Structure formats: structure tokens, C-alpha cells
Amino acid sequence: MKLQGEFxxxxxxxxxSLLDALNESQGNSILEDDTVIGTLESxxxxxxxxxxxxxxxxxxxxxxxxxxSLYNPMALGCSSIYFxxxxxxxxHFLYV
Numbered sequence: 659m660k661l662q663g664e665f666x667x668x669x670x671x672x673x674x675s676l677l678d679a680l681n682e683s684q685g686n687s688i689l690e691d692d693t694v695i696g697t698l699e700s701x702x703x704x705x706x707x708x709x710x711x712x713x714x715x716x717x718x719x720x721x722x723x724x725x726x727s728l729y730n731p732m733a734l735g736c737s738s739i740y741f742x743x744x745x746x747x748x749x750h751f752l753y754v
Contacts, residue, residue, distance in 0.1 A: 661711075662712065
């Protein structure tokens with residue numbers, strides 16, 4: 659979850675740097691400015707990398723969810739046993 663938030667922040671930063679580069683462009687056409695074109699290519703590569711990494715983290719989160727759902731019934735059973743043993747003290751003082 660933390661990585662997803664960090665990726666979204668990075669994407670916002672890339673958007674801001676793109677807008678800054680477009681704002682600072684000089685000349686009649688944006689496409690004639692080499693610094694803007696270089697910035698656009700760099701931002702495109704970085705955005706593609708971030709999108710790929712976000713997809714990988716989504717796959718990991720899905721895997722974690724599926725594995726933890728396998729252990730959920732056992733966890734519920736263990737917690738029921740724990741609370742039953744905790745209440746055994748009210749039945750007899752030796753269970754304390």
C-alpha cells in the first residue's frame with residue numbers, strides 16, 4: 659500500500675515537471691524545443707517504469723490476499739480456542 663502511494667506521488671511529480679517544461683518552452687512551437695522533447699521522452703520512460711512497478715505491486719497484493727484467505731479459517735479457529743481457554747477460569751479456579 660505504501661508503494662502504491664509513493665508511485666502516485668511520483669506520477670504527480672512527473673506531471674508537474676512536464677507542465678513546468680511546457681511552461682518554460684520557448685519559440686513558436688513546443689515540438690521545436692529540444693529540451694522539451696528530451697524532457698517528454700524522459701518523463702515517458704519514467705511513467706512507463708512506474709506503471710510497470712505499480713502493476714507488479716498489484717499482483718503481489720493479490721497474491722498476499724489469496725494466501726491470507728487460505729489461513730483465515732485456521733486463524734478463526736485458533737482465536738475461538740484462545741477465548742474459550744480464557745473463559746475457562748470462570749468455570750474453575752485451577753484454569754487460571
